[in-house]
Amino acid sequence: MPEPSAHLVFLRSGGLLLVKRPDWDWRRLQDEVEDYMASLGPGTAAEIAGHFTLDYGEDDSRWPIRRSVIEAFMLSGCWLMSDGEAGATP
Secondary structure, X not given: OOOOOEEXXXXXXXXXXXXXXXXXXXXXXXXXXXXXXXXEEEEOHHHHHHHHHHHHOOOHHHOOOOHHHHHHHXXXXXXXXXXXXXXXXX
């Protein structure tokens, strides 16, 4: 079974979403997400963590969404998560 993957969706308002709809391309994301600015992906949890490591460093407490939250989201039945929902989760 392939590893789950998700898009990182950057919002005009400064927020960030994880969208576990690998079948959607950026055009579909733009149509479905009102505040859409740009997106990356889809990528696995490791690929998303790699992106955050490049931008924010190894310490995931500085990331918009911590590594453990990304991994839990990928295994969950949810298809959408915002950085605000992930902020308080260790």
